[in-house]
Amino acid sequence: MKLVTAIIQPHRTDEVRAALEAAGVKGVTVSEAAGYGRQKGHTEVYRGAEYTVDLVPKARMEVLVDDADAATVTEAIVSAAQTGKIGDGKVWTVTVDDVARVRTGEHGPDAL
């Protein structure tokens, strides 16, 4: 099993969620995040005084999938989140040892 984590522009969240659904993913966890990559932060000006805002708002989306689906899901996220501008985000995949479904107590791929 794999955990696919995507840090994306918050305004692409709906498109990515729809793309995941189309790819057969049954569930997703979304949280607000803040950070920066190559785009760095941005500058705001209040009464002429410049302030650098280091951390910019991002959305973090997490999906648990079968090993076989990881590549497809990653591509679905990338194509749905892409705007081509700096600051679009990153998607990564890590191996997961075990997953348990709380309601039934099932473990492993059955719990996905």
Added chain:
Amino acid sequence: MDSGNIAWLLTSASLVLLMTPALALFYGGMSRGKSVLNMMMMSFGAMGVGVLAWITFGYSISAGDTMNDIIGDPFYDFGLADTMASGDAMGIISAGFGATFAIITVALISGSVADRMKFSAWLLFAFLWVIFVYSPVSHWVWGDGFAALLGPDGPLFESLPGPYDFAGGTVVHINAGVAGLVLALLLGVRKGFGKEPMRPHNLPFVMLGAALLWFGWFGFNAGSAFAADGFAATAWVNTTIAAGIGILGWLVVEKIRDGKATSLGAASGVVAGLVAITPACASVDAFGAAIIGLLAGVLSALAVGLKYKFGYDDSLDVVGVHLVSGLWGTLAIGLIANGTINGDAGLFYGGGISLLGVQAAAAAVTIVYSAIATLIIGLALKYTIGLRVSEEVEITGIDLAEHGETAYEEAK
């Protein structure tokens, strides 16, 4: 007894009272999330001690029988007893109207001390300042039927035109602006001033506050006619023109200097325009009001950067907005008063240079007195109860330390 005039003054006093909670929103939005309650409490605290100061000695010093044109007799009407007993509606509501002016004036000062002044020190300061600074200056300008020190025909300017201050350019805005500068210098800069971002935490609050201030200002300026008459109508229209054009003046500076027209700039432009038209609202025509508003927006937008250059932490720009635009409006009378509405004409309307000189002198007297008297009060408090909270309180947030509350779950 003219019930129309009385009704307008009752309305005006109510409008001016609204300006102080409006200022709490205006300043509160500009402060950081961890100190917004303290910022707003300084305005509400001013309503408390301002009323107390006014009914004890403030009203008497401001409106009492003059003692050598310097101050009104401090024991003229303790507790407003005689005024209230007189049954004279105009006299009674005039005393109330005066209280609302004293309150907003001292509350204006709080913008320069954001995040770092002990609440107890603020309350004591506000009480003493209303009695020893606001009330005497208002006596000079408005006391004893305009015959005192700085009034037209007062002893300082007996054979000269003016000075004119219809609603408080000297008494309110120059006075509060200078006091704000002195207090900011006495307190010192906030930790991280000029290095860390201290961005306004809620700009919608700021805009709501500016809108309510504009509304309340109708009572301030048009109410200062003390009648529902042509002066009141002129003041109302000029007030609106200056505030509206003030927005444009500020935004043009921002667009050129910073690249974007901001909401904080629009709200600030409203206030700058209102401040500048305050002394002049019955002296100029619509064209004059537009010029006053435009230059108020421009000058104050440029002046708010001075604190970084000179290193004083006038946190929310009391100096840049109230002192600078207050001075501009006061001097503008000497330049563009048209002479047909209220008294003498200014330089560009064929009145000669003397009115400008008199306006400048009245402003200078206010600046010097306000600076010295505020310094004395500030120093007395600094070396007795202390003015400033500890560095730890400043970092964790003054709201929690001074008031035992926080405005938001995660405030920074």
